[in-house]
Structures are given as structure tokens and as C-alpha cells.
Amino acid sequence: MIDKKIAQLINVQVNKELYSGYLYLDFANYYADEGLDGFAHWYEIQAQEERDHAMMMRRYLIDNGIRVTFDAIDKPDKKFAKVDDPLKAGYEHEQLVTSLINNIYAEAEKIHDYKTMQFLDWFIKEQGEEEKNAEDMLKKFSLFGHDAKGLYSLNQELAARVYTPSATGPAM
Numbered sequence: 593m594i595d596k597k598i599a600q601l602i603n604v605q606v607n608k609e610l611y612s613g614y615l616y617l618d619f620a621n622y623y624a625d626e627g628l629d630g631f632a633h634w635y636e637i638q639a640q641e642e643r644d645h646a647m648m649m650r651r652y653l654i655d656n657g658i659r660v661t662f663d664a665i666d667k668p669d670k671k672f673a674k675v676d677d678p679l680k681a682g683y684e685h686e687q688l689v690t691s692l693i694n695n696i697y698a699e700a701e702k703i704h705d706y707k708t709m710q711f712l713d714w715f716i717k718e719q720g721e722e723e724k725n726a727e728d729m730l731k732k733f734s735l736f737g738h739d740a741k742g743l744y745s746l747n748q749e750l751a752a753r754v755y756t757p758s759a760t761g762p763a764m
């Protein structure tokens with residue numbers, strides 16, 4: 593059994609991860625509408641990864657005897673005027689998620705919940721990668737995205753992303 597407050601924080605985070613998936617699918621909708629199918633594909637895969645994150649947290653709670661509850665998922669409401677707007681929003685969003693995960697880790701550390709700290713280690717590392725990916729996309733866009741040929745190549749590159757399930761992440 594894990595501490596009630598920690599369980600509550602992780603349960604809230606399940607909702608946030610599902611929201612992240614929703615948000616990235618919304619980015620994909622925007623890019624599909626713009627005719628940038630590679631960008632859309634990249635965010636569709638990102639949405640799948642976010643669902644994996646939610647499922648891993650849900651499983652951790654269940655395996656520790658916690659009844660998981662679901663809240664409504666917020667509606668993604670960002671408006672995009674330029675092709676790099678979702679990239680910027682994605683980077684900011686990942687920074688926010690990192691702070692949320694760090695907060696749960698800090699709370700677990702306070703009460704010496706080493707099991708949860710170990711569980712969260714995978715997510716801490718994952719957040720490092722996700723922030724880097726988001727930052728790299730922004731950098732590439734600022735270098736190559738402002739002319740048609742560069743944007744075409746970038747779209748092709750993003751179309752090549754392959755989904756790898758995260759289910760082998762942390763030990764439960």
C-alpha cells in the first residue's frame with residue numbers, strides 16, 4: 593500500500609497524461625488540416641506514448657491496492673496561427689509535465705517512499721528525453737522550416753517516426 597496523498601497525486605497525473613495525449617492529437621489535427629502529414633504523424637505517436645504513461649501509472653496504483661478514479665479530461669483549447677505554434681506549445685507543456693512529475697517525486701522523498709521514487713525514476717528520465725525532443729523540433733524548425741523545401745524535408749523526417757510501446761518502462 594502506498595501513502596494516500598502520493599496515490600492521489602499519481603491518480604491526478606494519470607488524468608494529466610491522458611490530457612497530454614488529447615493535446616497532442618489536437619496538434620495532429622491542426623497539422624493534418626495544414627497538409628503536414630509528417631508533423632501530424634509525429635504527434636499521433638506522441639499521443640500514443642502519453643496514453644502509455646497514463647496506463648503505467650494506473651497499473652502502479654492498481655498493483656499497490658489503490659482504486660483508480662477518472663475525472664473529465666480538459667478540452668484542448670489552443671489556437672494556432674503559425675506552423676511552429678504547436679511546437680512551442682509542446683515544449684512548454686513538457687516543461688510543465690516535468691514539474692508535475694518532480695513534485696510527486698519530492699512528495700515521495702519527504703515520506704521516504706522509495707518504491708514510488710524508484711517507479712518515478714523512469715518518468716524523470718523520460719521527461720528529459722521529451723523536453724529534448726520538443727526543443728530539437730523547435731531548433732530544426734527555426735533552421736529549416738521557413739522555406740518550402742526545408743519544411744518539406746522536415747515533414748518527411750517526422751513522418752518516419754516509429755511508435756515504440758513504453759510498457760517495458762518501470763518495474764511495477
Ligand code: FEO
Pocket residue numbers: 609612641642645686689722
Ligand atoms: Fe507523459 Fe509527454 O509526458
